[in-house]
């Protein structure tokens with residue numbers, strides 16, 4: 359077929375007499391055998407083209423080939439009238455097409471399509487993990503248009519989506535069709551990869567319009583900030599659909615916190631933290647009715663499963679018992695996964711589909727990551743000031759390990775004349791809301807925060823994350839630095855460390871390396887720390903010296919001591935510093951920087 363096709367192209371415009379009408383294949387062979395200089399050129403061309411055609415066939419899928427053939431046969435029909443050869447050519451093509459159709463039954467075509475979709479899954483690093491009880495995994499979607507053609511999603515919703523986003527992200531490609539088919543799901547996808555829209559779009563589609571039967575969807579988030587952000591996204595995607603998305607503001611005011619059966623039930627979607635919902639359920643009679651819930655989404659699932667005083671596992675049991683609709687769909691999303699969550703999900707949602715995008719618990723490759731040894735606490739402050747002096751590009755998020763330290767750093771930086779604020783759980787809700795708004799609007803350039811803000815919060819265009827205090831775990835690291843490098847944008851993350859931060863240093867260095875970053879070899883060769891040490895550091899942050907500028911006088915004293923130490927070391931005398939490690943580290947920091 360290829361030779362015929364080529365021949366037709368090369369011979370375009372030439373006239374053939376009847377006696378030249380040999381079968382095309384034979385004619386080409388004859389031409390090759392007795393080639394004149396002119397025909398040599400033709401043959402050479404023919405070979406070039408032949409090569410190209412062959413190459414394109416190799417790279418295309420069988421389905422694409424069939425489509426190609428159909429297009430070619432249509433094209434050639436216009437040329438056919440020009441010569442008899444072309445007519446016979448076209449006949450032959452039609453025969454071959456019919457033959458192909460015979461060779462490829464509809465199932466085979468379907469199979470080819472599946473192969474193509476699987477190739478796309480690999481390309482987007484979508485890894486589906488099959489389990490015994492999970493249903494058939496729906497095909498991925500490649501564009502948002504498919505939502506209306508394949509799933510009957512309303513044009514209103516599709517146009518809302520397309521006014522926000524042009525194409526689905528990998529997690530959306532796979533999660534949206536799964537949830538549109540109302541299958542339960544457990545998905546793990548990198549920070550900033552669009553998980554929120556992945557669950558909101560199917561929920562908005564299924565709920566369609568407001569109804570007076572109370573909450574039909576429940577989204578559980580670890581913090582109120584994240585709940586409000588999810589509500590905002592729901593309002594944006596559900597514009598003009600009139601669905602009512604509610605965040606519980608208060609549980610103390612009886613008038614404002616009655617969501618019981620008798621309360622009018624003018625709500626559709628509830629976004630909340632587990633504590634609030636459990637509190638309302640624990641009232642007698644319960645102040646919230648969840649009997650009509652068809653969708654339960656657990657966002658940041660592994661955070662909610664972290665052991666705390668009010669273990670979320672118990673809370674979740676309470677919540678799921680209250681959502682007693684047997685046909686509800688349960689979806690769990692997170693950027694990181696822990697064994698605990700996997701075990702819980704396997705036991706409680708056995709029929710879920712499980713998939714992940716890219717490396718599980720990996721850092722986003724778009725973030726340029728750096729580990730910076732500062733020697734001591736005062737070294738950190740110097741390093742931060744140095745970064746400011748060199749020019750910071752706001753907005754910048756700075757993570758510290760406690761509220762006290764947030765306040766200490768704030769006090770230092772505000773006197774440097776920086777446009778800085780803090781957010782932590784001791785601030786009132788109004789203060790927290792104002793700070794988040796100020797940061798979003800660019801009024802605050804540097805936001806100092808605790809672990810509270812490490813999960814889920816989507817500040818547009820954060821340029822830099824500074825881990826002023828070393829994160830308590832690799833998972834915390836992934837989430838903290840995931841506040842930058844979101845939705846395909848690049849970002850930077852700098853993590854300060856001192857000699858007190860060795861427990862997770864190796865694993866974080868490995869993580870940076872696997873995301874394509876550079877780390878010194880010695881970090882990768884460190885001994886791995888024990889599980890006990892890792893658990894301890896998660897439970898209790900290391901004790902650190904107060905964040906404060908060391909007055910010049912004190913600094914001189916420290917330097918004198920340092921000189922004394924180095925002299926006495928030279929004389930092999932016991933070091934003063936070895937008896938006072940914090941001072942030793944302070945001086946080390948000064949020298950380093």
Ligand SMILES: Nc1ncnc2c1ncn2[C@@H]1O[C@H](COP(=O)(O)OP(=O)(O)OP(=O)(O)O)[C@@H](O)[C@H]1O
Nearest residue numbers: 523525526527549550551552553554693814816845
């Ligand atoms: N299809 C898309 N195309 C472009 N941007 C998108 C798309 N979907 C979502 N986004 C944007 O990507 C950003 C991150 O989305 P989102 O907050 O849902 O991420 P996430 O995966 O939940 O992150 P995290 O794990 O940190 O919670 C948001 O600003 C969102 O508007």
